[in-house]
Amino acid sequence: MRIEGWEKRLKQVVERHRGIPGQWGVSDCWTLATDAHEAVTGEVLAPQLRRYKSEAGGYKLFAKHGFTTVGEALAAHLPGCPVLMAQRGDLGVIERGGVESCGVVTSTGVAVKTLYDDGTSQLEFHPVTSLIRAFKVS
Numbered sequence: 715m716r717i718e719g720w721e722k723r724l725k726q727v728v729e730r731h732r733g734i735p736g737q738w739g740v741s742d743c744w745t746l747a748t749d750a751h752e753a754v755t756g757e758v759l760a761p762q763l764r765r766y767k768s769e770a771g772g773y774k775l776f777a778k779h780g781f782t783t784v785g786e787a788l789a790a791h792l793p794g795c796p797v798l799m800a801q802r803g804d805l806g807v808i809e810r811g812g813v814e815s816c817g818v819v820t821s822t823g824v825a826v827k828t829l830y831d832d833g834t835s836q837l838e839f840h841p842v843t844s845l846i847r848a849f850k851v852s
Contacts, residue, residue, distance in 0.1 A: 716754050716803065716852060723753035724803055728818070728825050728837070736827060736835025739766045743815040744784055746827040746837075747805050750818035751792075754803040754851050760791055769829075783807075784816040785847050792849035800848035807847040808840055819848075 727749045734741050744763065751759040762779060766772040781787040785807040792805065800806055804819045808826060817826035823839035830836075 717756045720754040720803060724750055724818070724820070727753045728820060731825075731827050732837040736829035738768050738772060738829065739764065741827055741835070742772075742829055743817060743827050744772065744787075746825065747784075747788070747816040747818055750803070750825075751805060751851055760787060763787060783814045785814050788816060788849045789847070792851065795848050795850040797845040797848040798842065800842060800845060800850075804851050805849045806842075806845040808844045809846050814846075 731741050731746045731749070736742060739745065748759045748764065751757070763775060766775045776782065776787060781790070788805055788807065795804065797806065800819045802819055802821055805816060806819055806824050807814050807816050808824060815826050815828065817824045819842060820839070823841050824845060826838050826840060828836050828838050
């Protein structure tokens with residue numbers, strides 16, 4: 715159930731992730747999506763998948779829990795929905811270069827936190843039509 719004031723909290727989460735440097739397990743695509751889920755519902759999504767400090771550590775942690783992609787992890791915890799029916803506050807997955815990234819649907823597109831190999835990071839917005847999977851947050 716979406717809690718009262720979720721719109722404001724969701725905006726704050728997106729702005730916080732825009733303003734802080736990317737760091738695995740702190741501000742990356744998975745933490746943005748799970749922080750957004752908590753802002754909308756008041757519930758922590760998959761806390762067992764939040765304890766990693768590197769990309770390799772994240773993959774290892776997800777594998778330990780039976781997941782090879784962020785899409786698999788989201789599907790284990792949230793109901794899917796048609797990608798073009800995804801609404802603000804729902805979570806989704808895009809694919810770039812054969813790798814899945816997750817994010818949250820906002821009024822300006824799907825917000826995804828990207829960490830680059832050179833150590834930089836950016837909060838990117840992709841069109842909702844870029845989603846390959848979507849998950850209802852209610």
